[in-house]
Amino acid sequence: MQTEIVLEDCPHCGGDAKFAGLADWPYLSNIVFCPSCLVKGPQAPNYHLAALMWNKRVEAEPVAGDAVAKACPYCAEEVVVEGNNGRGNEPGHEGTLYFTACSSCLGRGPHVPDKDMTVEAWNRRVDG
Numbered sequence: 001m002q003t004e005i006v007l008e009d010c011p012h013c014g015g016d017a018k019f020a021g022l023a024d025w026p027y028l029s030n031i032v033f034c035p036s037c038l039v040k041g042p043q044a045p046n047y048h049l050a051a052l053m054w055n056k057r058v059e060a061e062p063v064a065g066d067a068v069a070k071a072c073p074y075c076a077e078e079v080v081v082e083g084n085n086g087r088g089n090e091p092g093h094e095g096t097l098y099f100t101a102c103s104s105c106l107g108r109g110p111h112v113p114d115k116d117m118t119v120e121a122w123n124r125r126v127d128g
């Protein structure tokens with residue numbers, strides 16, 4: 001029997017989150033995503049774990065030192081990497097090629113059209 005989990009809103013824009021199916025995210029399954037800004041949550045072996053990881057939120061202050069990106073909202077990992085959505089043409093978000101991702105849980109930040117905007121979008125956090 002499937003345990004029903006209420007998904008938290010997107011940590012970056014406050015949008016409603018949903019489970020991603022193949023139509024939403026052809027590369028991977030078992031993630032939660034935000035249709036508004038294309039945030040993808042941590043990758044997990046199944047939807048139940050993906051939901052638990054998505055709902056887990058940590059305080060994400062700017063990392064000490066010279067880093068400008070905040071820690072990951074899901075796992076507090078401080079190392080983030082720039083990604084490039086090779087297709088960049090998800091329905092309704094054509095041209096939003098770039099995002100910042102967590103190197104630990106592989107959670108992805110909002111997709112934006114300009115590479116210089118990824119960290120700003122990643123750092124944008126809404127209050128619980």
Ligand SMILES: [Zn+2]
Binds near residue numbers: 010012013036039
């Ligand atoms: Zn969002």
Ligand SMILES: [Zn+2]
Binds near residue numbers: 042072073074077
């Ligand atoms: Zn993470």
